[in-house]
Amino acid sequence: MRSAPPGEGIVIGIDPGVARTGYGVLRRCDPYPTPLAFGCIETPSNHRPARRLLEIYEKISLLLDEYTPECLAMEQLFFSRNVTSAMHVSEARGVILLAAEQRGIPVTEYTPNQVKLAVTGSGRADKHQVQEMMRRLLRLQELPRPDDAADGLAIALCHINMVR
DSSP: OOOOOTTTTEEEEEEOOSSEEEEEEEEOOSSSOEEEEEEEEEOOTTSOHHHHHHHHHHHHHHHHHHHOOSEEEEEOOOOSSOHHHHHHHHHHHHHHHHHHHHTTOOEEEEOHHHHHHHHHSOTTOOHHHHHHHHHHHTTOSSOOSSHHHHHHHHHHHHHHHHOO
16 A cells, blocks of 8 residues: 655645634545644734744744645635735735745635635634534534634635535
């Protein structure tokens, strides 16, 4: 039996943000994906914006180097009313895209509604519903916390479901 090369079947889901970037690492397994890691990259609000982006870049780079995923799935920028917030999130997305591109890791993007629909059956699901579905679908003992970490898992699971 051939062993899988590093990263084969591994997807990292990213919920980008400057204060908190959620991530989830899943391995495709039959019949259910296996969670390898999840959590958040948090940056202190008293750091300069460039320093916060550097911290996100460095920690995402460590994740990509450790798990060598076949794909990075990321939530598309959702732009409603707060232009300043959207600009900061887009900067975080930029350093994440850079880290993936430097390693030749393809990036696929999903809207928040696509992710919610794929993992809960409703594009209007709230944060708690996403957390609960991640607990159930990934056979976790507890709800993944904080909700940004659950979102990272949900984005990775959405990608796995979309490419089946």
